[in-house]
Amino acid sequence: MTDQRQRHPRPDRALARAVEASKAPAISRAAAVLRLLGKSDAPLGLQSIARDLGLVPSTCLHVLRALVAEEFVSIDPDTKRYSLEAGVLTLARHWLRRNRFTDLAQPVLDRIGQSFDVTVLGVHIVGLDHLIVVAVSQSGQNFQLSTQVGSRFPALISATGRCIAAFGDHSEAELEARFRTLRWDEPPTFDDWRVQVSQTRVQGFAVDAGNYISGVTVVAAPVWKTPGKLSHALVAIGIGSALKRRGLPALQDALVPAARTLSNQLCGE
Secondary structure, eight states: OEEOOOOSSOHHHHHHHHHHHOSSHHHHHHHHHHHHHHHOSSOEEHHHHHHHHTOOHHHHHHHHHHHHHTTSEEEOTTTOEEEEOTHHHHHHHHHHHHOHHHHHHHHHHHHHHHHHTOEEEEEEEETTTEEEEEEEEEOOSSOEESOOTTOEEETTSHHHHHHHHHHSOOOHHHHHHHHTTOOOSSOOOHHHHHHHHHHHHHHSOEEEESSSSTTEEEEEEEEEEETTEEEEEEEEEEEHHHHHHHOHHHHHHHHHHHHHHHHHHHHTO
């Protein structure tokens, strides 16, 4: 089973809002173009890119030409359509080389995924803005979430969001404002979600039992790179009924110590 549904606002609208609100519009426009091309399954034309990002075509063309010159974007001379170029891999490679979490987490994800027949993610948390998948183990035979390294999700969504709310220094007003923008299959009320956040703070992990994706259970355990600052999370995803049969507590008991060990390793750098 593969879940193909979009779980967050359309990237073009979100990117357009980011460009509009940016205090550094040139950089924001370039980043928005790269993200849009990165999420597209096919090359895009100038008019399509400009329309999706709410840019004036001449401005969009200026950004695209600069990105082509830097070898981050390529243009097909026949179709005049744009796509990502291999230059983006240079930036990604440098980041991955410095990101010890991915190297440490991957064998942990593989072990837990194979032991419990679940999909397991390692995610990097960027404040209340979003979280980014940086490691994946698609071990679940019965359910595989359609995601890959580099996928972005709203920060407060699902079990990971409860961890962010529980262990981050965020005001209730700020949390509620972000919570109201989330899209769930079976949305909890904000009051119920607050109770679950409090439970997460006490027990040290979070569970989303079918709220985010109906019938799917998500378990998340927090990881700290520095004491007091939540930086990553380990996230296990599987069919709720199957996890109940195999023993959800056993999965939790495997995920939480693994996250704690990763925290100790990262904090000891």
